Amino acid sequence: MSAREANDNLEKIPNWKSDFPIESDNATHVGRREFAKFLALFSGALALTNGVIVVRSLLFPTKPLVGEHFVCNETEVPIGKMFQFEIKGSKVIPYILIHLAENEWRAFEQKCTHLTCAVRYREDLQKIECPCHHGFFSADTGEVLQGPPPRRLPQLEVVAKEGKIYVKQREQVNG
Numbered sequence: 001m002s003a004r005e006a007n008d009n010l011e012k013i014p015n016w017k018s019d020f021p022i023e024s025d026n027a028t029h030v031g032r033r034e035f036a037k038f039l040a041l042f043s044g045a046l047a048l049t050n051g052v053i054v055v056r057s058l059l060f061p062t063k064p065l066v067g068e069h070f071v072c073n074e075t076e077v078p079i080g081k082m083f084q085f086e087i088k089g090s091k092v093i094p095y096i097l098i099h100l101a102e103n104e105w106r107a108f109e110q111k112c113t114h115l116t117c118a119v120r121y122r123e124d125l126q127k128i129e130c131p132c133h134h135g136f137f138s139a140d141t142g143e144v145l146q147g148p149p150p151r152r153l154p155q156l157e158v159v160a161k162e163g164k165i166y167v168k169q170r171e172q173v174n175g
């Protein structure tokens with residue numbers, strides 16, 4: 001390659017350093033303003049998602065379940081454990097099945113009655129916890145034990161037969 005060609009090639013390479021004068025220390029620095037913007041966008045997206053869930057549950061109230069619905073085999077859920085399942089109808093409703101003790105099963109809607117966060121069974125406390133605002137429900141009845149939830153968790157009746165677990169609509173309980 002001649003000296004002239006080498007010179008032409010050099011001219012084609014842009015001078016990145018002078019065009020974008022960022023110190024390498026600053027290259028990974030996230031400013032307070034950028035971080036605040038990210039937080040605002042992230043919280044906005046979360047609020048929107050929760051808002052959609054609330055609006056959908058108001059617009060499309062849960063219809064009573066018709067008939068029995070197979071959930072799982074008894075052997076799939078050891079005593080003290082929780083099993084998540086869904087029932088599809090006009091919308092998908094998430095539920096939890098809890099194996100409380102020998103032949104003792106409970107099934108509840110998984111949406112907290114406060115702001116619809118997903119609840120979970122805490123085997124160590126033997127209670128159902130909502131991690132969003134530290135709400136607690138009875139794993140036996142779904143009643144509120146602590147925190148902001150205004151109502152008990154909607155509950156299904158559990159039917160165990162021939163080693164299989166089914167759920168069906170339960171008589172309405174006030175509370």
Ligand code: FES
Binds near residue numbers: 114115133134
């Ligand atoms: S969403 Fe469950 S306690 Fe607030």
